[in-house]
Amino acid sequence: MLRWAEVHLDRLIRNFKKIEELSKKRIYAVVKANAYGHGSVQVAKTLEENTSVYGFCVATYEEGAELRQSGIKKPILVMSSTISEGKKFLKEYRLTPVVYDFDELKLVKELSVSFHLKIDTGMGRLGFLESEWNKLLEEIRETKLIGVMTHFSSADEDYEYTKFQLKKFKSFVDKLKRKFNKVEVHSENSAAVRFKLNGILTHSRVGLSLYGVEPCEGYPKLEQVMEVKAKVLTVKELPPNFSVSYSRTYRTNKKERIAVVSFGYADGYPRELSNRGKFLLNGELCPIRGKVCMDMTVVSVNNVKVEKDDTAIIYGEEIPFKEVSKEIGKIPYELMCSISQRVRRIYVEV
Numbered sequence: 001m002l003r004w005a006e007v008h009l010d011r012l013i014r015n016f017k018k019i020e021e022l023s024k025k026r027i028y029a030v031v032k033a034n035a036y037g038h039g040s041v042q043v044a045k046t047l048e049e050n051t052s053v054y055g056f057c058v059a060t061y062e063e064g065a066e067l068r069q070s071g072i073k074k075p076i077l078v079m080s081s082t083i084s085e086g087k088k089f090l091k092e093y094r095l096t097p098v099v100y101d102f103d104e105l106k107l108v109k110e111l112s113v114s115f116h117l118k119i120d121t122g123m124g125r126l127g128f129l130e131s132e133w134n135k136l137l138e139e140i141r142e143t144k145l146i147g148v149m150t151h152f153s154s155a156d157e158d159y160e161y162t163k164f165q166l167k168k169f170k171s172f173v174d175k176l177k178r179k180f181n182k183v184e185v186h187s188e189n190s191a192a193v194r195f196k197l198n199g200i201l202t203h204s205r206v207g208l209s210l211y212g213v214e215p216c217e218g219y220p221k222l223e224q225v226m227e228v229k230a231k232v233l234t235v236k237e238l239p240p241n242f243s244v245s246y247s248r249t250y251r252t253n254k255k256e257r258i259a260v261v262s263f264g265y266a267d268g269y270p271r272e273l274s275n276r277g278k279f280l281l282n283g284e285l286c287p288i289r290g291k292v293c294m295d296m297t298v299v300s301v302n303n304v305k306v307e308k309d310d311t312a313i314i315y316g317e318e319i320p321f322k323e324v325s326k327e328i329g330k331i332p333y334e335l336m337c338s339i340s341q342r343v344r345r346i347y348v349e350v
Helices: 009-023 032-036 040-050 061-069 083-090 102-111 130-139 159-176 321-327 332-338
Strands: 003-008 026-030 055-058 076-078 096-099 115-118 145-149 184-188 203-206 226-238 256-261 278-281 284-287 297-300 311-315 344-348
Touching: 003 009, 009 026, 009 040, 009 203, 009 344, 026 040, 032 040, 032 332, 040 055, 040 061, 055 061, 061 076, 061 083, 083 096, 083 102, 096 102, 096 145, 102 130, 130 159, 145 159, 159 184, 256 311, 278 297, 321 332
Parallel strands: 003 344, 026 055, 026 203, 055 076, 076 096, 096 115, 115 145, 145 184, 184 203
Antiparallel strands: 003 226, 226 256, 226 311, 256 297, 278 284, 278 311, 284 297
16 A cells, blocks of 8 residues: 555544533534535444534535435535435435525425525625525425524634624524524534524534634644555665656755655645655654655655655645745645545544
């Protein structure tokens, strides 16, 4: 096995319990996009069997169906698909759609299934705008509405705007509750959980923090769930003034010992880290030399004891997703979701 990702399920459980303690609410675990690259089935099973998780959030009906086929029993919210796409899945797999416009509302009424509403309080993406609320409140009469949600756009960096969104959301929920007394109400994402927004909210939806990335300052210390590793293909000494990798963007100044690691951009490593990133080999951070290739990356191992078949850590405790993403102006989500399917997931059991 040349490349793999170790997913530490015990860390996942500990992260969940820290978030639950912070939230003081029931938790929807966000497992869309293959649980941010960690493996949605195994993550959902672990949480369902070992925690008090209330339910799961996915993006598509196919993602929800996969969880049901794997034995997941708790509620599954489908947050960003069309009902026309999911008709064949909804009832068979007991999936709960999120309704965000009047076309979707019409379909959910025709199918007579339970659903959540999404309200746009300032994200400018999916959801009913304030100008549509009066019509919406009339049209949801005699429906199987069981929940209502909104999405905070800037909870990791702008508390005042988050409070503004919550206030607007509360104004809708107050009207809604005159018609529907028992509805789930949720808006907290990972970053917003730290605000402890009590009152109307009954549930939190958390994703990033589950996987061990603190979304902002003032958050409890979490454990990165995934460690990505790869084997060294070969080690050799290059002569002075010898170019490395495509486009010859790096040349040796003197003799330089290099290792070729079996991990590249097809595995999910950003090419932006060419001549910038580092891999960890035998406890030492080794700088990347030249451009990241599709299947391989070259690192300098001068003064490091490295041999063929040794293991390089691509991401881990010493090279966390959060810090690497900052270096190239990305977000941790993107790096985690980019780890390709050919990188085998190895689950470290509870």
